[in-house]
Amino acid sequence: MASTDTAPGQLHVTDSRLQISGDWTLEHYAVLRQQVRSHHSASSAGDEAVDLSGLAGLDTAGARLLVELLGAERMANVSQWAADLPQARQALLETVARVLRKSLEPTRPRRAPLADWLVDIGERVTALWHQQRMLLGFIGLTLTTLLACLLRPWRWRVTALVAHIHQTGLNAVPIVALLTFLVGAVVAFLGATVLRDFGATIFTVNLVAFAFLREFGVLLAAILLAGRTASAFTAQIGAMKANEEIDAIRAIGLDPMELLVLPRLLAMMVILPILTFIGMLCGILGGALVCIFMLDISATQFLAILQRDIPLNHFLVGLGKAPIFAFLIGVIGCLEGFKVSGSAQSVGEHTTSSVVQSIFMVILLDAVAALFFMEMGW
Amino acid sequence: MTDAGVKAGAEAEAESEVLIRVRGLANRFGSHVVHEDLDLDIRHGEILGVVGGSGTGKSVLLRSIVGLKRPDAGSVEVFGEDLTALPPSRRSELERRFGVLFQRGALFSSLDLQENVALPLLEHAGLTRGDAEDLARMKLALAGLPPDAALKMPSELSGGMIKRAALARALALDPEVLFLDEPTAGLDPIGAADFDRLIMTLRDALGLSVFLVTHDLDTLYTACDRVAVLSQRRVLVADRLAVVEASDDAWVRDYFHGPRGRAAAGAAGAAEPITPTTSRENT
Known part of the structure; x- marks a missing residue:
């Protein structure tokens, strides 16, 4: 019974007799341990007579200290030398002593810091390397499954597809x-500020249109989807993996x-091009409003410049990247989900990793594509 | 066997001290009534087995007693105080005297085992980390885990080891009442028998009272002093196994005198003759 007002345990040495009294419980652990340690350093002999009759409260923490004080071997047969102790107390002390006979120190692997560092790298x-190999393998697997599925229209999961599009x-x-x-x-503000010095504010229209058709529309939509959807895919599939649902799908003879x-x-792949298109429109709209209200370029003038200066191929270049980004984001999100291993922490780690990876991949690929398109003169 | 002697002794003194008194408990989920007017006592030093069909609210009863679910009516009196009427601070003080082992262990997956067990010691007992981990390793050893398990993460463990580690965490603050929710479910028979024995040993050594929700007939026959049967929204009968077995409720009859009940009773009877059930087994 852990009552609120108890006297902490005491250790007294009188005529080479060790007197133990008071409460030996978790509440007084720090005080008691101090006493036990100082007793140990003061006397080396461990075979003095012990009087346990004054013992009031005892729990496993106190028992642990008593065992430390008197030694596990001696405590393990406490019933022989302290027969007046209540049976429950004897049982507790003996159980704890039996456990503490062996060293409970787990073996920790020790390494040199330098070697540790090298191993870590x-x-x-x-x-x-494994991650990239796995990603390539997963892409291959996805493509073969896709091809196999395309030829069998009765295996298309239209309901699931529509639900995910939603x-x-x-x-x-x-x-x-x-x-x-x-x-x-x-972007329009930025263009206006820089171009004003050259008296070329009218080119703000071109800047906004170029930026959104070629890069920003698709890039912003892809990054948003990477944050919003890749994480959702990873968490969904990861939770299913942790709950053995993936194994159940396989066991039923279906293909996850x-x-x-x-x-x-x-x-x-359906939705990112659409979102890209919406992104382009809204970006240009944002730029147009700034042009109309801040730069005194009328709406008709804005549209006329768009029509005259911006060929269709910029739009196609931007839109063409969307399905590729979508594929990468989806593949990374799903693959990270399959890599989840059981625990809640693992779901969190892989969700983070899927967002970071997919955003990284999108930006990397976009940079490569920009270089390629520039060289090609598209 | 010595167990029989301990059991008899425990029963004799048990009549006097009731640790937990549940009276008129009612639990509802929407229109679904789980408990109604349910009474139950948990006595000092006993292992109380709680059985009942699936969906009869065994786990809900456990959650109501330890304060995880607020009952819709009735009182739960713990160590002489009504848990539902207490201010939160006093409540958490009382709840510290409970240890709970959840059905699937509920170990914190981001901490290793010794940190799992040390957490309540650090938070409530104000120990230093070194002391807490030292005690945690002892508790893990008491629960029958090898020393090297202390640094393992829960995801690296088998089902039996998770149960043992969760038991060690439940024991961290030296609780007076231990609540176990199906501790042997999912363990192999050897592991389950070990676990039964472990609980009995700890009960005797630490003076615990144990509230044991179980489906395991072997556990009922080997470990439990009293058995409470949950049925028809209340505790149908709570008494020694011999009395419960003799009850003429249809569910109880099917439970204890079905093929599995007979087998478990036969095994327990061969080891230690506690219950004269042979005459009833033909029903």
Whole structure:
């Protein structure tokens, strides 16, 4: 009974007799341990007579200290030398002593710090290598499943596809529209400020249109989808993995690639071009509003410049990247989900990793594509 | 066997001290009534087995007693105080005297085992980290885990080891009442028998009272002093196994005198003759 007012345990040495009294409980652990340690350092002999009759409260923490004080061997047969102790107390002391006979110190692997550091670097490098191999393998698997599925229309999961288009696409429209609108306005402001010095504010129109058709529309939509949807894919599939649902799908004789990955991936590839288009429109709209209200360029003039100066191929270049980005984001999101291993922490780690990876991949690929298109003169 | 002697002794003194008194408990989920006018006592030093069909609210009863679910009516009196009427601070003080082992262990997956067990010690007992981990390792050893398990993460463990580690955490603050929710579910028979024995040993050594929700007939026959049967929204009967077995309720009859009940009773009877059930087994 852990009553509120108790006397902490005491250790007294009288005529080479060790008297133990008071409460030996968790509440007084620090005080008691101090006493036990100082007793140990004061006397070396461990075979003095012991009087346990004054013992009031005792729990496992107190028992642990008493065992430390008197030694596990001696405590293990406490019933022989302290027969007047209540039976329950004897049982407690003996149980604790029996446990403490062996050393409970777990063996910790020890390494030199330098070697540790090198091992860490090595592990990271191989992990990166494995990750890329796995990603390529997963892409291959997805493509073969996709091809196999395309030829068998009765195995298309139309309901799942539509549901995912709804979740990942339709629900993302407002945020994509708002974000690109704001960025469009910012780009226009930026252009106006820089171009004013050259008396060329009219070129703000070209700047906004070029930026959104070629790069910003698709990039912003892709980054938003990477944050919004890749994480959702990872968490969904990861939770299913942790709950053994993936194994259940396999055991029923179905293919998780076909059931889970393809609908998500196709939904992404349908929806990202649409979101990109919406992003382009809203970005240009944002720029147009700044032009109209701040730069005194009329709406008709804005449209006329668009029509005269911006050929169709910029739009196609921007839109053409969307399905590729969508594929990458979807594949990374799903693959990270499959890599989840059981625990809640693992779901969190892989969700983070899927967002970081997909954003990184999108930007990297966009940079490569920009270089390529420039060299090609498209 | 010595267990029989301990059991008899425990029963004799048990009549006097009731630790937890549940009276008129009612629990509802929407229109679904789980408990109604349910009474139950948990006595000092006993292992009380709680059985009942799936969906009869065994886990809900456990959650109501430890304060995880607020009952819709009735009182839960713990160590002489009504848990539902207490201010939160006093409540948490009382709840510290409970140890709970959840059905799937509920170990914190981001901490290793010794940190899992040390957490309540650090938070409530104000120990230093070194002391807390030292005690945690002892608790893990008491629960029958090898020393090297202390640094393992929960995800690296088998089902039996998770149960043992969760038991060690439940024991961290030296609780007076231990609540176990299906501790042997999912363990192999050897592991389950070990776990039964472990609980009995700890009960005797630490003077615990144990509230044991179980489906395991072997556990009922080997470990439990009293058995409470949940049925028809209340505790149908709570008494020694011999009395419960003799009850003429249809569910109880099917439960204890079905093929599995007979087998478990036969095994327990062969080891230690506690219940004269042979005459009733043909029903």
